[in-house]
Structures are given as C-alpha cells and as structure tokens.
Amino acid sequence: MFRFQENDRMEIRLSCGFGCGKSGSPRTDCPSEVQRKESQGEEMKYILQVFTGSWNQANVQPEEIIRTIEETASLIPVEKVIIGWNTDPSVYRKTGQFLHESGIRMLLWLPVFAEIGEIAGQDEALDLFGKNVPSPAGTGAENFRFGCISSRNNTRLVMDVFEKFFSGCGFDGVFLDRIRSQSFVSGIPGVLSCGCERCRKAFLERGSDLDQVRRRYEESGDAFFDAETFPMNGEFILRDPLAQRFFDVKEELIADAVNEIVCDFRNRGMTVGLDLFAPVVSRFVGQKYSKIAKNADFIKPMLYRRTEAPAGIGYEYSLFRKCLPGAKGWRNQLPGDRAFLNTQLEAIRSAPCPGYPGIEINYDEQLVRTDADYLKESLDAIRAYGFEGAALCWDIMRAPPSHIQSIRDMG
Numbered sequence: 001m002f003r004f005q006e007n008d009r010m011e012i013r014l015s016c017g018f019g020c021g022k023s024g025s026p027r028t029d030c031p032s033e034v035q036r037k038e039s040q041g042e043e044m045k046y047i048l049q050v051f052t053g054s055w056n057q058a059n060v061q062p063e064e065i066i067r068t069i070e071e072t073a074s075l076i077p078v079e080k081v082i083i084g085w086n087t088d089p090s091v092y093r094k095t096g097q098f099l100h101e102s103g104i105r106m107l108l109w110l111p112v113f114a115e116i117g118e119i120a121g122q123d124e125a126l127d128l129f130g131k132n133v134p135s136p137a138g139t140g141a142e143n144f145r146f147g148c149i150s151s152r153n154n155t156r157l158v159m160d161v162f163e164k165f166f167s168g169c170g171f172d173g174v175f176l177d178r179i180r181s182q183s184f185v186s187g188i189p190g191v192l193s194c195g196c197e198r199c200r201k202a203f204l205e206r207g208s209d210l211d212q213v214r215r216r217y218e219e220s221g222d223a224f225f226d227a228e229t230f231p232m233n234g235e236f237i238l239r240d241p242l243a244q245r246f247f248d249v250k251e252e253l254i255a256d257a258v259n260e261i262v263c264d265f266r267n268r269g270m271t272v273g274l275d276l277f278a279p280v281v282s283r284f285v286g287q288k289y290s291k292i293a294k295n296a297d298f299i300k301p302m303l304y305r306r307t308e309a310p311a312g313i314g315y316e317y318s319l320f321r322k323c324l325p326g327a328k329g330w331r332n333q334l335p336g337d338r339a340f341l342n343t344q345l346e347a348i349r350s351a352p353c354p355g356y357p358g359i360e361i362n363y364d365e366q367l368v369r370t371d372a373d374y375l376k377e378s379l380d381a382i383r384a385y386g387f388e389g390a391a392l393c394w395d396i397m398r399a400p401p402s403h404i405q406s407i408r409d410m411g
C-alpha cells in the first residue's frame with residue numbers, strides 16, 4: 001500500500017504491512033523503501049525535543065511547552081516534536097492539539113532498553129562475567145540500567161507500555177531511544193554485554209561463543225580491543241576475529257529487536273524515528289546504521305560535540321580510552337572540529353533512511369557549553385551535506401532563546 005506521509009516532503013513510502021512477528025519469530029526484513037526526491041534549495045526543517053520528565057516525574061506544564069514551541073516555530077520551521085516520557089496523558093493531549101493545528105507532527109520519546117524497567121517487568125542485562133551491568137553514578141533522574149538485548153519480553157513490552165500509557169494521546173509516531181547496549185559509562189562490563197543465558201544461546205547460534213569471548217578478554221586484557229582499522233565512520237575491524245564477531249553479533253541482535261519494534265509501530269501507521277550514537281562511537285554500543293535503520297522513517301544521530309555526558313562523542317570516546325589505555329590501533333582522542341563533523345555527516349548520508357543530524361540546543365555550564373558559533377558551524381555543515389533537516393536536542397525547554405534567534409539569523 002502506498003501512502004503519502006509528511007505532506008510537506010516529496011516522499012513516497014512503501015508501508016510495511018507484513019504483519020511482523022505473526023510467525024512467532026521476529027521479522028527483520030520488513031521492507032521499507034524510501035524514494036526521496038532531492039530537495040535542493042529548500043529551507044531546513046527542524047525537529048524539536050521536549051523532555052517532560054521521567055515516567056512519574058512530571059516537570060513541565062503543557063502551557064509552557066506550547067508557549068516554547070510556538071515561540072520557536074515563529075522563528076524557524078518546525079516539522080516534528082519529539083516529546084516524552086512522563087505518563088501524564090493531559091500533557092500530550094493539550095500539546096498534541098496545538099501541534100496538529102500548527103501542522104507539526106508529535107512523536108513519543110520512548111526509551112527501549114533502559115528506563116522502561118521502572119514501569120514494566122524488564123529482563124535485565126548481565127555482563128559476560130555473569131554480573132548485573134552497573135548503573136553509572138551521576139546520571140541524574142534518568143536510570144541508565146540496561147535490559148537484555150535478545151529478550152522477546154523486552155521487545156514486546158515497548159508496545160505494551162505504549163498502549164497502556166500513551167495510545168490515546170494523539171501521537172503520530174514514536175522516537176525510540178536507548179536502542180543499544182550500555183556504553184563505557186559503566187566501564188568495560190557495559191560494552192561486554194549482554195551475557196545472560198538467553199544471550200549465550202543467541203550469540204552461539206550466530207557463531208559467537210560468549211565463554212570463549214570472556215576467556216579471550218581475560219587473557220588478552222586491553223589487547224582484546226586492538227584495532228586493525230578504525231575509520232571515522234565507526235566501521236572498526238578488531239585484530240582478534242573472536243572479538244570482532246562478538247561486536248558483529250551484538251549489533252545483529254539489537255538490530256533484530258529494534259526492527260521488530262519498528263515494524264510493530266509502522267504497521268499501525270505510525271512514523272518511527274531512531275536515536276543513535278554518532279557513527280564513530282555507535283558500534284561500541286551495538287548500533288550499525290545499515291542494520292538498525294533499515295525499516296525506520298528517520299534517524300537522529302547524536303552529533304554532540306559539546307556534551308560532557310552520556311552520548312557526547314568526545315565524552316564516550318575518552319571513557320573508552322580511559323578504560324582501555326593499552327588497546328592499539330585507536331586514536332588517543334577524537335578531534336571535534338568541522339572536518340571531523342563532516343566525516344560523521346558523510347557516514348550518516350549512507351544510512352538506509354533519511355537522517356536528521358542532532359545537535360545540542362541546551363546550554364549548561366558543566367554539561368553542554370553551546371554557543372552561537374557552534375550552532376552555526378554545525379548547521380552550516382548539515383546544510384552543506386544536503387540534509388533536509390536537523391534535530392535540536394535534547395530539550396528545547398532548556399534552550400537559551402538567543403540560540404534559537406541565532407539559528408533564525410542564519411537564514
């Protein structure tokens with residue numbers, strides 16, 4: 001069935017009406033063909049993110065949200081708003097009514113492998129040593145404890161949570177966050193996961209014996225992570241084939257789970273976006289763009305060059321080097337300049353669905369020191385690569401008004 005989506009974009013999609021999951025096993029090949037006409041010369045469109053607080057922690061009123069979006073949309077073209085994940089439906093009903101009257105689509109910001117355990121029975125992730133992957137200290141209100149990546153229970157409960165709390169709120173789609181394993185914020189065990197019994201079986205079926213992997217890591221130490229090549233698009237090749245296979249299978253399992261969830265939502269006629277680590281660090285957490293994004297409507301790679309917190313590019317990479325100072329074949333640190341940004345945009349451009357590169361719009365003295373020059377540099381580069389839009393992350397409610405004004409002034 002063909003259907004037109006997003007009336008302001010020249011785009012035709014083939015709906016994925018394959019009844020994913022009906023056979024009892026996850027469908028990972030649900031087709032989503034995107035034929036895009038190049039929109040040369042069109043103005044950039046923006047996606048905004050609004051954090052309404054965690055499940056039971058409402059921290060913002062709909063009137064405030066509406067006022068902020070209205071002010072922003074009076075300055076720059078807003079196409080979608082990603083909002084979540086507090087469970088108070090009145091926030092979304094009121095905000096959604098305003099957005100729809102304004103021709104803006106509303107997507108639910110929904111975490112998948114973390115946080116969701118607070119309101120649903122999630123199977124937790126274990127590391128390869130059989131222990132719970134620790135939740136890192138200092139991550140604020142957000143719970144960074146991750147769930148098992150091969151648990152069908154974990155996959156299914158995403159739709160259950162949507163139906164229970166959000167189905168009557170007028171959402172046009174969902175934006176899936178935390179679709180990954182833990183990163184180096186929990187040290188090496190975060191990345192060497194999940195090692196539960198279910199995953200042992202799933203890895204073994206795909207040619208990765210987790211007992212062997214664990215033993216090899218114990219023998220090799222940092223050298224387990226020695227790289228043959230490390231290009232900026234993140235497509236690293238490790239010297240040890242056993243180590244490489246582990247990462248390959250991890251990203252296959254995550255992609256299978258994500259594709260199953262994506263198809264479930266798309267079969268209901270909903271738009272689905274994905275939150276991804278920047279290409280250069282994405283494969284540490286099991287995100288390979290060509291696999292994970294094949295059925296999505298769009299991806300929002302987090303090109304956070306100023307964020308000193310999880311998902312910040314330099315932050316995540318420096319944790320990796322700190323955990324594994326002896327691993328060879330890697331850079332000591334990543335450059336954060338425009339040339340580096342270009343390498344990320346180049347990689348995103350080859351993803352199987354449209355990309356809306358995400359840049360920080362918040363300002364925080366400690367966590368994210370953004371300024372007008374940084375926004376300009378980022379958006380100029382995004383525009384130069386021909387992307388039709390960008391995402392302003394990760395909370396428009398905490399963006400300095402001068403930041404929005406400076407984007408408008410760029411034209």
Ligand SMILES: [Zn+2]
Pocket residue numbers: 124125126148149150151194195196197198199200
């Ligand atoms: Zn597992």
